[in-house]
Each structure stands twice: as C-alpha cells, then as structure tokens.
Amino acid sequence: MSNKNKETNKNTTASSPTKKVGSKPRAKTLNMKMIDKQFNDLSKLTTYTLDPKENLVVKYYEKFDEVKIQELLQLAYKHLEYVREKELPYFQSDDEFMIFVQYLIIYKFATVVDEESEDFEPHINIMNKLISTGLYRVFLEDIFDPNEVMKVLDRLKEFQNLIEKIGALTFETQKELESTLQNKEIIDGAFGKKNTDNPIHPLVDPYGDESNGKI
Structure with a gap:
C-alpha cells in the first residue's frame, strides 16, 4: 500500500466519531419556557388539503387540549343520559356510542362546525352527514394524528x-x-325512594x- 493511501485511511479513521451503544441524550430540565411552547401549540391550527384541484382545505388542531377532551367526554355522557331518558333509538351498543365519541373529536378539534350546540339532534344530523360523505373516515384515518385520537x-x-x-x-x-x-x-x-304512607x-x-x- 502506498504512503498516500495509508495517510488517507489514517485520516478517515481518526475523523470517525465514537458512539456509545445505548447512550442517552443529554438531560433537559423542564421549565416554563417549554411549558409555554407546548401550551401555545395547542391553539395552533394546521391546514389539510382535501382537494388540491379545488384548493379545498380544512383546518384542525394537531395537538389535542386535555381540557377540551374532558369537555368532549362530558358532552358525550350528557347526550348518553338524554338518549336513555327519552328512550331514543340510539347508542344500542358500545360501538354506536364510540362512533358518536369519535364524531365529537371532529366537532371539538376541527373547524367544520360553525356554531356550537348543546342539543343532541343537531349533532346526530351533522355526524350522519360526515359519515355519508366519507369525511368522517378521512378525519379519523388521514387528518388527525392517531396518537391524539388514542389519547x-x-x-x-x-x-x-x-x-x-x-x-x-x-x-x-x-x-x-x-x-x-x-x-x-x-x-x-x-x-x-318515597314512602307514600309515612x-x-x-x-x-x-x-x-x-x-x-x-x-
């Protein structure tokens, strides 16, 4: 081997960094600057293009706010109690209720619904339209982060x-x-319980x- 090749191999070997197997990244201490960034990210809307030819887009929250999640669950159970009280033909199984909960994810974390409503019937109407048009599936399978939905x-x-x-x-x-x-x-x-006699x-x-x- 020539001296020139030896010199090249020597330089290459010397410049290669040595990595420790299983080494951990440098520890970072959580501070208010990091918390503020995470909090601000919750209010940022992300744009998803539904139809590039028509430039049809939808805006949604990429990260789900825990407070909004709790509001979502309270709304879901409020409607569940309403259905039971009125003996309406909905939520006959856990799967049906789960479909409604996932609709509420779209309701809470996308800008599809213009006005908020506490009534049950408008929600069922909107959910059925989203399911029929295929947008329900698009939101849950293509738009939202699966980890956020699982949350x-x-x-x-x-x-x-x-x-x-x-x-x-x-x-x-x-x-x-x-x-x-x-x-x-x-x-x-x-x-x-009532005691009508006493x-x-x-x-x-x-x-x-x-x-x-x-x-």
Missing part, C-alpha cells in the same frame, strides 16, 4: 372506569346502610314532592 379513547376508558367505581361505591354504601340502620324510611329517603322528614328528604302535600 381521547384512553381518557374515555378512564372516565368509564371512574363512573363504574362511583356506581359500585354508591351500591356498597347503600348495602352497608341497610345492614346497619334499622330505620328503613331513612334509607329510602337517602336514596330517593312522609319523610325534610332533613332526610329535602327534595320531597311538596306539590302533592308530601315533604
């Missing part, structure tokens, strides 16, 4: 678990009272039906 579904699961725990706690509390207290009228009043004392049942002459 909402994870929060939904946490929300459901919390409701189940509260329900179980209420049931256990009622059973404990029934086994401990001897006065059944007090128990019935505490859990909303009116409950107002301190026990403050929400009694006064219009019928009962406390």
Whole structure:
C-alpha cells in the first residue's frame, strides 16, 4: 500500500466519531419556557388539503387540549343520559356510542362546525352527514394524528372506569346502610325512594314532592 493511501485511511479513521451503544441524550430540565411552547401549540391550527384541484382545505388542531377532551367526554355522557331518558333509538351498543365519541373529536378539534350546540339532534344530523360523505373516515384515518385520537379513547376508558367505581361505591354504601340502620324510611329517603304512607322528614328528604302535600 502506498504512503498516500495509508495517510488517507489514517485520516478517515481518526475523523470517525465514537458512539456509545445505548447512550442517552443529554438531560433537559423542564421549565416554563417549554411549558409555554407546548401550551401555545395547542391553539395552533394546521391546514389539510382535501382537494388540491379545488384548493379545498380544512383546518384542525394537531395537538389535542386535555381540557377540551374532558369537555368532549362530558358532552358525550350528557347526550348518553338524554338518549336513555327519552328512550331514543340510539347508542344500542358500545360501538354506536364510540362512533358518536369519535364524531365529537371532529366537532371539538376541527373547524367544520360553525356554531356550537348543546342539543343532541343537531349533532346526530351533522355526524350522519360526515359519515355519508366519507369525511368522517378521512378525519379519523388521514387528518388527525392517531396518537391524539388514542389519547381521547384512553381518557374515555378512564372516565368509564371512574363512573363504574362511583356506581359500585354508591351500591356498597347503600348495602352497608341497610345492614346497619334499622330505620328503613331513612334509607329510602337517602336514596330517593318515597314512602307514600309515612312522609319523610325534610332533613332526610329535602327534595320531597311538596306539590302533592308530601315533604
């Protein structure tokens, strides 16, 4: 090998950086500047082109605000209770309710709906139109970040678990009272049951039906 080639190989070897296998990046301390940046990113709208020929675009939030996620879940369960109360033919299965929750993701994190509404019927109408036109699928499969959508579904699961725990706690509390207290009228009043023969004392049942002459 010539001296020239040796010199070239030597220089190449010397200039190659040595990396440690499994080395971690330099630690960074979280500060308010970083938090402010993350917070500001939540309000930034991103543009997605639906039709390049027509220059048809839609704007959406790339990062999902946790506060808006909680508002979304509260709205979803508000409508669920409304459907149950009115005995409407919706949400016959968990899958149907999940479709509605995913619609609310579009409602909350894209600028498709011009006016916000708390009523159930307008939401069903908009959701059906999005599904029929294929835009529902486009939003969930092409536009939104799957990790952000999964974040909402994870929060939904946490929300459901919390409701189940509260329900179980209420049931256990009622059973404990029934086994401990001897006065059944007090128990019935505490859990909303009416004793038509013996009116409950107002301190026990403050929400009694006064219009019928009962406390």
